[in-house]
């Protein structure tokens with residue numbers, strides 16, 4: 001099953017305290033809400049989902065006032081950098097198996113992984129097959 | 142001690158029980174299994190309801206505008222509030238309000254203006270900064286964070302570990318060694334704004350539950366002398382009546398989770414047929430259920446006994462430690478047995494039990510580990526002090 005939440009547009013004025021520091025999975029999309037990347041905030045992510053989302057969308061300078069920074073803030077993979085506009089996430093303690101599930105679901109629909117995941121140095125383990133396409137795939141999402 | 146509820150207590154308990162079953166549990170179907178916050182619109186709607194029930198901010202004393210709920214009733218409420226998926230650490234998702242840390246009632250008038258009142262109004266949040274990498278069970282000896290006075294300020298260097306909520310807090314109550322020659326009497330509590338230069342959140346430390354803790358560092362962090370909470374060197378004296386009192390409802394929350402798990406397991410045992418008979422007809426399962434009931438009732442009595450003593454103004458340190466120990470360990474056993482009765486379903490995220498199992502494990506460490514509770518009780522039994530150093 002994919003992440004069922006609606007997309008949220010990244011807003012530079014967002015209060016970063018509203019983003020959870022917990023573990024979980026997240027998805028980034030471009031201006032047309034096409035998935036660019038399916039990521040996870042793992043047990044060793046230094047600032048959980050908050051840190052992972054901020055590092056894709058913003059810079060340490062833009063977070064002035066924050067008493068923390070992600071070591072990879074502002075760095076990104078070429079297919080994501082400057083293109084990500086939307087995000088959605090799920091707080092989930094079983095982030096690893098859920099990450100694999102969301103990637104598997106995506107690959108089932110699109111016959112490939114999201115562009116960011118193809119470039120990502122961290123590749124998932126071999127993914128399974130569900131043998132059915134979702135309604136999203138039928139709608140070209 | 143009379144365990145019979147008064148008419149008023151029964152009414153309150155029925156109301157809270159209905160609120161949890163009819164308002165909170167249905168919302169959880171649409172939340173992440175590990176979520177600890179409601180959607181903001183639900184939060185606002187439900188807070189209005191708890192206000193109407195007269196139970197909003199029930200941990201705030203009456204003289205500060207709270208509804209004035211006595212300790213026994215508060216303990217009974219705590220057992221009800223936790224009876225949902227997120228209930229152990231986020232009872233009713235906080236819609237009954239979360240009062241300030243008890244130490245703040247000892248603050249000066251200007252500290253109350255800056256921290257206590259805004260916290261009661263929900264405008265500010267604080268964290269509790271006691272534990273350090275050097276140890277949390279025996280903070281009097283373990284605290285290495287150092288404060289050195291410089292005129293009207295203190296320069297603080299060091300760091301803290303495991304501080305829940307410090308990443309989003311506006312301030313923290315931070316325990317600092319201000320006099321290394323005085324042992325326990327050399328620890329001072331400071332109110333520290335989290336935007337003070339030198340205050341840094343190094344990382345979030347993930348644990349068994351989905352909510353995390355933090356690792357903090359303080360480098361040449363300058364805190365005004367007037368931000369000392371209580372007396373210089375009196376940090377531990379602040380661990381007052383309020384703190385020990387809070388340990389009782391904290392313990393009762395564990396019972397609530399056990400009660401709910403037990404209810405689910407009983408229903409399941411009656412319905413699930415294996416080898417031609419319902420599980421409930423098997424003695425192995427019946428005994429697990431009876432053991433659950435014994436653990437639940439023992440913990441409930443221990444919590445109520447502690448609450449009763451606290452309410453009557455009698456010494457209750459021994460009883461509150463005993464309640465904490467019995468309830469956290471007993472509730473862990475109950476949930477474990479329930480998971481066994483549920484089989485595979487008990488392991489899955491479709492049910493709340495796996496979450497309670499993880500969270501209850503933390504309860505045996507947080508708020509004073511089981512061993513420390515035993516140390517407190519042993520000191521009372523043997524009439525020995527904690528030592529000055």
Ligand SMILES: Cc1cc2nc3c(=O)[nH]c(=O)nc-3n(C[C@H](O)[C@H](O)[C@H](O)COP(=O)(O)OP(=O)(O)OC[C@H]3O[C@@H](n4cnc5c(N)ncnc54)[C@H](O)[C@@H]3O)c2cc1C
Nearest residue numbers: 269270271272276277278279303304305348508510512513
């Ligand atoms: C999820 C979580 C949230 C927390 N939130 C906060 C917070 O908000 N603020 C804060 O200040 N702290 C917080 N803590 C810290 C918590 O209070 C400490 O972890 C706890 O006090 C134990 O300290 P320690 O981890 O350093 O273990 P240690 O003190 O190193 O003890 C290790 C083990 O040895 C046992 N032990 C210690 N002394 C004895 C003895 N004499 N005899 C027998 N056994 C002994 C202890 O019980 C424990 O099991 C949190 C911890 C967790 C896990």
